[in-house]
Amino acid sequence: MKIFGYQLPSLTSLILWGILWEIAGQLKLTFFLPPLSAIFSTLMEIGTSRVFLKALTETGYAFFAGTFLAIVIGIPVGILMGKSRLIDELLLPWVNMFLSAPLTALVPVMMVLFGFGMKAIILTTTMFAIWIIVLNSRAGVMHINRSLIEMARSFGATPMDAFVKVYFWAALPEILSGVRIGFIRGVKGVIIGQLLISIVGFGALFELYSGQFMMKHFWAVLIVLFSISFTIAEFLSHLERKVAYYAAQR
Amino acid sequence: MMRYRSYLLTFLSACIVFGSWEIAGRIPVSYAFPTFLETIAAFWTLLKNGTMFVAYFETLKPLVVGVLISSFVGVGIGLAIGLSRMSDWLLSPIFVVMQTAPLAALIPLLVMIYGIGLTSKVAVVIIMAMPVIVLNTGGAVRNTPVSIVEMAQSFLGTRRDVIFKIILPAASPIIFAGLRLGVSAGFIGAILAELKITPTGVGDIITYSRSIADYPSMYAAIMSIILLAVIFLNVLERIENFLFKGAKHVYASD
Amino acid sequence: MMSHNTTNDNDQAVAVRDVYKSYGDVMALRDMSLDFPRGQLTSLLGPSGCGKTTLLKIIAGLLSADSGEITVNGHPITGPGPDRAFVFQDFALLPWATVLRNVAFGLELRGVAKSEREAIAEKYITDVGLRGFENKHPHQLSGGMRQRVGLARALSVDAQVLLMDEPFAAVDEQTRRKFQEDLLNLVKHENKTFIFVTHSIEEAVYVSDQVAILLPRPSRVSEIIRPEGFRHKDADSIRRDSEYLDIVDRIWASLRTYVE
Known part of the structure; x- marks a missing residue:
């Protein structure tokens, strides 16, 4: 988008939307949309409060524990699938199924098996994040340029050397992109878990504020949550772009 | 022999999974973990006494309505984004943020606004399904190969011709893929709505049988909705492969 | 030094x-x-499907033959070995490594100490004309420069036999000509044996001491030509030499029936 010959950066339109929001809020068009400025001043108030920080730590803990599990299990499984045809054929149908299945339906199973607490929320997060990580790691290993493999062999690389110095790095762009999408799915998983399993963390705040019609508080927490998840996604896609130049070469 | 290898292995893999499910259920690993056969039996009962059909009629209502609305509106917005830099600048960021955000957090708000009826559930499906449809359509339209657009222009095609005869056909494989991903997200939304807002349809079977500890029925209901979604999405993918044979499958986003 | x-x-x-x-x-x-x-x-020259790349990869030890024997300096081969180095058609560079590490990579895999292998790599980087590009990554180089990296890597392991799989196929025509001239110099000055796969008749005749023409279905060596008359001439005049042109024509006449 250009205005007077000046290129507006993307995402700047969000400022325009913010202004419109503020105007709509000041005009009191609807009870559900308080002015943005009021939301931000509420945010300043609750941002340092014990309740908010507790919710943040609870959500952050569940999120990082869940995605950590997804990464340490997902990447090795994916690499194994990419390397062994038998394992691949045994696991691939299930991975594909869980990748597109509505995993929300499995949350009640998590509840009855692992209790109505943190454990079930962490595992829900893992369940949301893991499949795409497995699939991308698998694709990364399978798409390694054939001649890179031959190159390593022709110069006499040991299997260990070939793996550490060539295969892992060659698959890295796709593994990273799997981790990025896994993180995005993990954020969704942790919130769904907190809404359905037990009312803790941000889920609890949303319930509390909407139950008591505290719209400013509700939006404040929502904006924080959306910003955090957007920042995580952007940070990871930045990392991905740093290695993207070599993904183009296979 | 080699031709059947993959079917054979899929079958073997299913046997391993269902077999271990059965064994784990018999040990049992948890009082809330029924065996595979019990689950199948419960599934059969639910199917035979008609509960399942009534439930799915309820569940599919918000899903179908929501997906239809998101498809029409989403493809429309996507076209606008792909064709005009102005709307791209104005609208894309909203959907990019929606795509990465945990939209489930909006459910309490939707309930406040629309109550606990069908409208809320349709709204949940829409917010889940719309972003991926919009972003895929926009990306596909924007990335139409320049050479074929220039070809049409050099043969004196009008703007209208270019859009309807070049851009739309070229973008349709990815638009369709976006719609499929939208349906997938819609399923998540529909189930989330039934578990979170008010238990109806399949969500009701799940919630109710959990509350009376009838775990086989609960597992059967969950299995049925996952199977339904996976089979339906598979059919869509087959249609896609049939319609757009040879087209490149590049997704604009997750 | 062995005269060529x-x-x-x-x-x-x-x-x-x-x-x-x-x-x-x-x-x-x-x-x-x-x-x-x-x-x-x-050179191994022939239409597609004549098995020239298969033969090269068998000599490299990347593929194994169903039967028969390959000897290098009289010793039968069982797999890749330090006596042979391969130059790949698509360069096969590590995209995440610098030019210096790429050139030294063959030595790195052989366990040569860092300072030593980098000194050797530096020498060959200079030889192939890439001095000053040591810390660039492959994606910052043109196709021709990338293949110079691939060549330097093969030279730096100091194998007696250099196997080149259509090494100039992915570079543009002008770069290709320059490469061919450089290759002539390399053959003259390095005491190495080169095995070179190509599908370009002109290229084969221009650079080779010996051209083996392979024909498909069934794959066989149909003819071995030794273009010797113009070898002593300088790089510029070879392309106008009448023997050179005659040989090119003769090969084309025998290959044209095999082109679909």
Whole structure:
């Protein structure tokens, strides 16, 4: 988008939307949309409060524990699938199924098996994040340029050397992109878990504020949550772009 | 022999999974973990006494309505984004943020606004399904190969011709893929709505049988909705492969 | 130093004897025998499907023959070895590594200490004309420069036999000509045996001491041509030499029936 010959950066339109929001809020068009400025001043108030920080730590803990599990299990499984045809054929149908299945339906199973607490929320997060990580790691290993493999062999690389110095790095762009999408799915998983399993963390705040019609508080927490998840996604896609130049070469 | 290898292995893999499910259920690993056969039996009962059909009629209502609305509106917005830099600048960021955000957090708000009826559930499906449809359509339209657009222009095609005869056909494989991903997200939304807002349809079977500890029925209901979604999405993918044979499958986003 | 113009039957760097290779039902190589004189450049030339790349990869040890024997300096091969180095058509560079590390990578895999291998790599980087690009990554280089990296990597492991799989196929025509001239110099000054796969008749005749023409279905060596008359001429005048032009025409006449 250009205005007077000046290129507006993307995402700047969000400022325009913010202004419109503020105007709509000041005009009191609807009870559900308080002015943005009021939301931000509420945010300043609750941002340092014990309740908010507790919710943040609870959500952050569940999120990082869940995605950590997804990464340490997902990447090795994916690499194994990419390397062994038998394992691949045994696991691939299930991975594909869980990748597109509505995993929300499995949350009640998590509840009855692992209790109505943190454990079930962490595992829900893992369940949301893991499949795409497995699939991308698998694709990364399978798409390694054939001649890179031959190159390593022709110069006499040991299997260990070939793996550490060539295969892992060659698959890295796709593994990273799997981790990025896994993180995005993990954020969704942790919130769904907190809404359905037990009312803790941000889920609890949303319930509390909407139950008591505290719209400013509700939006404040929502904006924080959306910003955090957007920042995580952007940070990871930045990392991905740093290695993207070599993904183009296979 | 080699031709059947993959079917054979899929079958073997299913046997391993269902077999271990059965064994784990018999040990049992948890009082809330029924065996595979019990689950199948419960599934059969639910199917035979008609509960399942009534439930799915309820569940599919918000899903179908929501997906239809998101498809029409989403493809429309996507076209606008792909064709005009102005709307791209104005609208894309909203959907990019929606795509990465945990939209489930909006459910309490939707309930406040629309109550606990069908409208809320349709709204949940829409917010889940719309972003991926919009972003895929926009990306596909924007990335139409320049050479074929220039070809049409050099043969004196009008703007209208270019859009309807070049851009739309070229973008349709990815638009369709976006719609499929939208349906997938819609399923998540529909189930989330039934578990979170008010238990109806399949969500009701799940919630109710959990509350009376009838775990086989609960597992059967969950299995049925996952199977339904996976089979339906598979059919869509087959249609896609049939319609757009040879087209490149590049997704604009997750 | 071995002169590149003398050869005798006892001085073959690489010998291929009765090699068979098939993929499923498709016979890629049938009873293939061929000698590669030491210190010279031999081209494998032929239409697609004649098995020239298969033969090269078997010599490299990347593929194994179904039967038959390959000897390098009289020793039968069992797999890749330090006596041979491969130059890949698509360069096969590590995209995440600098030019310096890429060139030194063959030595790195052999466990040569960092300072030593980098000193060797520096020398060959200079030789191929890439001085000053040591810390660039492959994606910052043009196709021609990337292949110079691939060449420097193969040279730096100091193998006696250099195997080149259509090394200039992915670079533009002008760069390609420059490469061909450089290759002539390389053959003259390095005491190495080159085996060179190409589908360009002009290229084969221009750079080779010996051209082996391979024909498909069944794959066989139909003819061995030794373009010797113009070898002493300088790089510029070869392309106008009448013997050069005659040989090119003759090869085309025998190959044209095999082109679909």
